[in-house]
Amino acid sequence: MKESALERARVEVVLKFETWRRRLLSPDALAKLAKDLGLGWFSASEVTGLWKLGLLRADFVLSDVPIEFPGLERLEGIGEESEYAYCDFRRIEHRPNGYGSALEDHDSIPLESSLAFHPFRVYLLYHVERTLKIGTSSTQFLVHEPGILRIAQHSLEDHKRWTSSIEFGERFHYWNQIAETASVAEPLTYDVIFRGAEPLPISTPLEDGFESTLSEMLATTGKAVLHQMCSDLAFAAERLDENRSVHVLLRLMNWRERERLKGKLGGTMHFLAMAESIRRSAERAFEEAWPEEDEIGPGQWFSGARKMLYGDERVFDAPRRLLRDYLTQLGLDFAIKVRCYVEGDTEYGALAHAAGSFDHVQLVNLSGNVAERRGRGLAFVESLEADMKSGIFSVVVIDGDREEYIRILRQAAENERFHGRFFICDPDIECGNFSAPELIEIAIQEYQKNALVGADLTSTKTAMLALASTVHNNNDLIALAKNHGITNVRKSESWGKALMELAIANPVFPVDDPRAGHQRPIIEAAELLIRMQGIGFFRSIAVERIDSRSGKTVQLKPAAE
Known part of the structure; x- marks a missing residue:
């Protein structure tokens, strides 16, 4: 994927959509969101440290003083004259010896007040938790105390091997791209996904202005990569919570109730919303229907099965009256x-x-x-x-x-x-x-x-x-x-x-x-x-x-x- 297309779209979103900027979170707020969604415990300082390492890119950086980090691009026409605004295009640095103790002294440059993250960036914290956390079974101490040290040693070796690989940086770069693609598409999809508005027909073409930039970015990314992003998000959602029928039901709920969900079920809804944001924008850009989120996770649907189960092939666009079959099956109609x-x-x-x-x-x-x-x-x-x-x-x-x-x-x-x-x-x-x-x-x-x-x-x-x-x-x-x-x-x-x-x-x-x-x-x-x-x-x-x-x-x- 050409970086310039996504970079241009990210800059344009920051410059054109004040409401989008207002939804950005501080490091502390992002850490709290991750905790609320069952995606791990982080402090504001740890979030900032992950940003410094490049594992977590920011969506907007605004500072009273210049910030010298390779990959930060200065933005003009935003903020006060005395402020320095940046868009974050950094890539993670490859370290042949791994990233052990990489955050040991990062507090020497506090930046918590300057960094702003889109809520979709919790997807990166999920992968930090998933790939870097060290733990043992709940009963290891009771079963065999010395085993804890052996487990810790094996985990240490695995983490050194993982963080020293080229793939480590490439995967975190790709996961950042997923969050960025979903967040850039959000101005087009926010009202439908998060406020219950009726979606426009797929055949409705994208307009000029930002929508044209978004369409170019999606076309440059390519259908195969976009499909893979949606699939990865659906698999991550399933990994958090395997109750797929409940996921469909919750996504049919009033958006106000869905926003109150906490824990891993809330995290699942968050990841599915990211996938839906990419999918809906791609459908408009390419003027074709794509598989919905419950179709692209684990398992496989046979032809006509969704209509038999839900009453319609397009569950999340279907009139609510068509979904009564599904509610009946759950005993909720x-x-x-x-x-x-x-x-x-x-x-x-x-x-x-x-x-x-x-x-x-x-x-x-x-x-x-x-x-x-x-x-x-x-x-x-x-x-x-x-x-x-x-x-x-x-x-x-x-x-x-x-x-x-x-x-x-x-x-x-x-x-x-x-x-x-x-x-x-x-x-x-x-x-x-x-x-x-x-x-x-x-x-x-x-x-x-x-x-x-x-x-x-x-x-x-x-x-x-x-x-x-x-x-x-x-x-x-x-x-x-x-x-x-x-x-x-x-x-x-x-x-x-x-x-x-x-x-x-x-x-x-x-x-x-x-x-x-x-x-x-x-x-x-x-x-x-x-x-x-x-x-x-x-x-x-x-x-x-x-x-x-x-x-x-x-x-x-x-x-x-």
């Missing part, structure tokens, strides 16, 4: 996931008893008005479409005698205007789910439950059961009951609840019914409503569609077929 439309009070009472207590289910009582006059059928279809746009399943339970109602519903399913399921109770919820003897039993039980004075209805029950074959629909049941003095059988929520109580106790049709052994549709509907809490809407819509005849979901055929 408490919003409505399924809206169940029922034709009347009986259906409402039945399903409210079975599934109404679940927060992800909303029941809508249409009261038989769906296919009536004044465009109510159209309004119903619009409601189904609104569900689909919001990522909400639509489940409809209707009677089979509503021909116009069914026609509208099937047409909407054929045109893929909603996603979910519909159930047709033929001819109605009563006879479509229960045998005539069962309905007679429930009618008598409900009458006895509500009667003021208990009565022996044995003969009434026998007489009604003898006429069970005449019950073909709910109207027949009501007429039969009324003829035998059972006057409280009517469409109502309490009636629906009574039906569902029997269905829950006996989920399949009885042996004396032609449908014996098959599950009752109302039980199937209730179980589906409950199960939909764990079904991802966008995963489902990607592989299934509603069959307009049966109301069931069927698998989509692969394109090749």
Whole structure:
């Protein structure tokens, strides 16, 4: 990578963006940030010492007196006339004997008040902690005390070998470049990453001025190096904390809450923000989508997996409604996931008893008005479409005698205007789910439950059961009951609840019914409503569609077929 391109961008950021300069940290503040993010314990003096050695470059140096360090470039037009401003382009000096005791006398030139570091420079302190710290196991002293000296001696030799190598200086130079690339891109990405602003489309070209300088710098760096920087940051984040699903969740949080994170989890968020800053600026510069941060760390994604897991291939740009599948998988989606439309009070009472207590289910009582006059059928279809746009399943339970109602519903399913399921109770919820003897039993039980004075209805029950074959629909049941003095059988929520109580106790049709052994549709509907809490809407819509005849979901055929 040509140094001049990055150097020009760094100078321009310092000169043009006062808000960016205000975010720079003193050595003490940088040390505190590293501690807060679980990246190591450093003092302000140690941070300054690392700067003097060249392991840590500053983003801005402002002093009352000239500073003579090779690689500091004087900046004009910034600060007071009596001040000396510099940009830091130094390279670490190669020391064949290593860097042992290199900070022994660095306090003779205090510079803490002159140095300013971007928060992304904690990435260098992380590598100091990772590559130069000497330690033993927590129980080494208890296990074998003399072993501590041998471990220390081996560590000393390893550190001499590491710090005396050419690679030592090259790696710290590269790590500084990563921090610099991310911080230079930050004016373009800060509002999106740290303040929750909507990102501009990738196809939005970079403008003239600083954005042109940034684009030139990114082009000079090259896609391969930029990809490697993002990957290294993602691996560093994973090394700090391996809970990648939690990382995604936290990055979807409100930025104010994310800023409060401490410890290694906070450090992980910091490194991922650096990678995102590079990635978003590169996407604009090259006008192409790059892998997001959870794609470039350890592991590998197969094609389509992110959409199946998250609901969208672009997690951090996706509308929040598309991410409900992911939140559901974590058990964190408490919003409505399924809206169940029922034709009347009986259906409402039945399903409210079975599934109404679940927060992800909303029941809508249409009261038989769906296919009536004044465009109510159209309004119903619009409601189904609104569900689909919001990522909400639509489940409809209707009677089979509503021909116009069914026609509208099937047409909407054929045109893929909603996603979910519909159930047709033929001819109605009563006879479509229960045998005539069962309905007679429930009618008598409900009458006895509500009667003021208990009565022996044995003969009434026998007489009604003898006429069970005449019950073909709910109207027949009501007429039969009324003829035998059972006057409280009517469409109502309490009636629906009574039906569902029997269905829950006996989920399949009885042996004396032609449908014996098959599950009752109302039980199937209730179980589906409950199960939909764990079904991802966008995963489902990607592989299934509603069959307009049966109301069931069927698998989509692969394109090749």
